[in-house]
Ligand code: BES
């Protein structure tokens with residue numbers, strides 16, 4: 001879907017759309033006269049949040065109107081959701097083009113730029129389809145090819161132009177992540193992902209290095225090696241480095257879990273648990289998405305991306321229960337469960353990432369089923385050492401419509417990982433604070449003093465049913481919050 005800007009007097013399409021606050025006399029950006037007709041056609045529609053109607057305006061055009069709810073309850077996420085509602089109706093109407101009326105003058109009091117960003121985001125994000133491997137379904141409607149943002153004045157459209165471009169680039173990065181996560185595991189083995197990551201390199205700005213199996217052996221990245229040893233497809237670690245043009249204000253490190261397929265290993269998952277385990281590299285995909293976005297933006301930070309990439313498989317060479325791994329930082333771990341593999345590969349990558357002395361190190365991982373139980377599909381788990389940084393991330397997420405809930409790194413549970421043969425084991429007690437244990441395990445590999453945040457996206461990275469602006473499949477969460485974070489003043 002293309003987004004173009006135009007003026008009211010120049011726009012002459014057949015299908016229009018507008019958003020409306022509950023209780024307002026007319027939809028935003030529309031003439032009072034048009035609205036009277038809409039009321040008639042709209043069958044009682046009064047702008048309630050998540051309601052949508054179709055009416056006919058004074059020029060006899062069909063106009064989709066999406067509700068925003070009460071002005072007092074306004075938040076940008078509602079605009080995004082209304083944008084998604086507009087697209088849903090446009091699909092029903094089979095509109096090939098759509099003109100979206102933007103609020104003018106004083107209608108939203110100086111928030112025009114945010115408003116446009118959110119409505120464009122909601123529309124574009126909900127237009128995503130993963131059609132690479134299938135024919136169109138018989139009755140499947142195509143999303144509109146072009147959406148015109150219709151402004152009443154030249155000045156407003158000029159003001160908004162850069163933000164439309166910025167939004168497009170953020171959405172492109174989300175599409176990139178979704179495509180990667182939706183890709184079948186057969187076509188995204190670790191080295192294949194690494195090749196793709198190399199494609200993100202930009203001379204002088206982004207450098208990409210791939211550490212292959214033999215390099216990992218030399219470096220002592222034995223967690224990545226151990227998890228990867230059961231697969232015919234060798235593991236690797238990708239390092240991406242973004243160098244700012246201006247003097248750097250510090251280094252931010254992103255580490256993403258890249259389990260290209262998680263069978264569980266010898267602690268084998270059952271069929272149902274395994275069904276969507278191609279998504280177990282969503283953390284790594286998000287980190288690559290950050291760099292896709294960084295290709296087109298100047299930021300005053302050095303940004304490092306680390307994606308340990310493996311397949312967690314069974315086979316003659318697979319790691320066994322009770323094996324002991326010596327990780328990159330020298331700590332030893334007894335593998336009590338091969339299905340708790342994410343933490344084993346992240347352990348090496350985090351210990352390595354800490355060497356860059358980051359002002360902030362964030363890891364993103366589909367780490368625990370327990371997080372899905374605790375927080376469900378619409379909220380990621382977050383843990384960290386610095387309360388203020390965690391709170392900031394949660395606040396940024398709320399604006400983006402990506403939700404996070406903090407869980408404690410509760411020290412008393414650390415003892416659950418005690419081992420007789422190694423410094424620790426890779427699981428705690430069954431059915432007992434699984435998500436927190438995951439965080440505590442990772443913290444063992446991040447030296448004290450490093451501002452480190454762990455995000456568990458096991459529930460949020462993938463949705464089996466479409467909802468809001470997420471079509472079924474990969475969501476791209478939490479990429480937009482990571483981008484927002486890079487734009488917020490850090491350190
Ligand atoms: N990749 C899974 C976690 C997961 C579960 C992601 C459901 C998305 C949806 C992870 O590697 C795993 O299997 N974790 C185990 C840990 C346990 C053995 C301590 C789990 O959650 O069962």
Ligand code: ZN
Pocket residue numbers: 262264338339340341342
């Ligand atoms: Zn697992």
Ligand code: ZN
Pocket residue numbers: 259262280339341342366367
């Ligand atoms: Zn996993």
